[in-house]
Amino acid sequence: GQQLNQSPQSMFIQEGEDVSMNCTSSSIFNTWLWYKQDPGEGPVLLIALYKAGELTSNGRLTAQFGITRKDSFLNISASIPSDVGIYFCAGQLGNAGNMLTFGGGTRLMVKP
Amino acid sequence: NAGVMQNPRHLVRRRGQEARLRCSPMKGHSHVYWYRQLPEEGLKFMVYLQKENIIDESGMPKERFSAEFPKEGPSILRIQQVVRGDSAAYFCASSPGGGLDGELFFGEGSRLTVL
Numbered sequence: 001g002q003q004l005n006q007s008p009q010s011m012f013i014q015e016g017e018d019v020s021m022n023c024t025s026s027s028i029f030n031t032w033l034w035y036k037q038d039p040g041e042g043p044v045l046l047i048a049l050y051k052a053g054e055l056t057s058n059g060r061l062t063a064q065f066g067i068t069r070k071d072s073f074l075n076i077s078a079s080i081p082s083d084v085g086i087y088f089c090a091g092q093l094g095n096a097g098n099m100l101t102f103g104g105g106t107r108l109m110v111k112p
Numbered sequence: 113n114a115g116v117m118q119n120p121r122h123l124v125r126r127r128g129q130e131a132r133l134r135c136s137p138m139k140g141h142s143h144v145y146w147y148r149q150l151p152e153e154g155l156k157f158m159v160y161l162q163k164e165n166i167i168d169e170s171g172m173p174k175e176r177f178s179a180e181f182p183k184e185g186p187s188i189l190r191i192q193q194v195v196r197g198d199s200a201a202y203f204c205a206s207s208p209g210g211g212l213d214g215e216l217f218f219g220e221g222s223r224l225t226v227l
Binding site for chain 2: 004006035040041042043044045048088099100101102103104105
């Protein structure tokens with residue numbers, strides 16, 4: 001089956017630093033999404049990418065859909081303590097419903 | 113506007129018992145998805161349902177697991193004769209249609225612990 005490799009697995013950074021995480025796949029996806037999950041909660045959608053090469057921003061977040069459609073990255077600028085959580089990339093083929101394939105997650109810890 | 117509602121939030125069962133997890137999708141959503149998350153891992157797709165129909169159950173274990181989304185009432189994920197390996201967080205998500213916008217709204221999950 002399809003697999004998404006997400007890296008790094010965890011990051012421990014100082015408040016104010018920029019963060020970058022990425023996701024790669026052995027197969028093509030038609031949509032890439034980035035979710036954030038807080039402890040004890042469900043994932044919340046941060047950014048959705050629909051076209052190869054697309055670069056999209058949402059506040060301090062920026063994400064790009066790779067040209068090959070096999071990768072994506074997420075950047076967070078000027079991190080703050082509430083950025084703490086687990087970030088998941090997810091790919092969607094879109095050929096039958098909205099099933100998503102999730103990466104293993106990047107655990108972000110921010111030191112005030 | 114109520115989001116996706118899941119209950120119970122926490123469920124403890126002994127080996128061999130049955131677990132029933134419920135999911136009420138967002139208002140106006142007719143597509144429901146169940147995902148399982150093991151500790152320290154990402155979410156794994158289990159099943160996709162529309163009202164009264166199972167569309168894709170390729171992620172469901174062949175035995176002991178079943179799902180339904182009746183015409184009336186919530187979607188139910190049922191696990192019979194639970195084993196310790198079933199301990200996980202089970203998330204339900206809904207979408208308004210089966211389109212390609214990727215917009216799945218997740219509930220807060222049901223955490224199953226099997227003793």
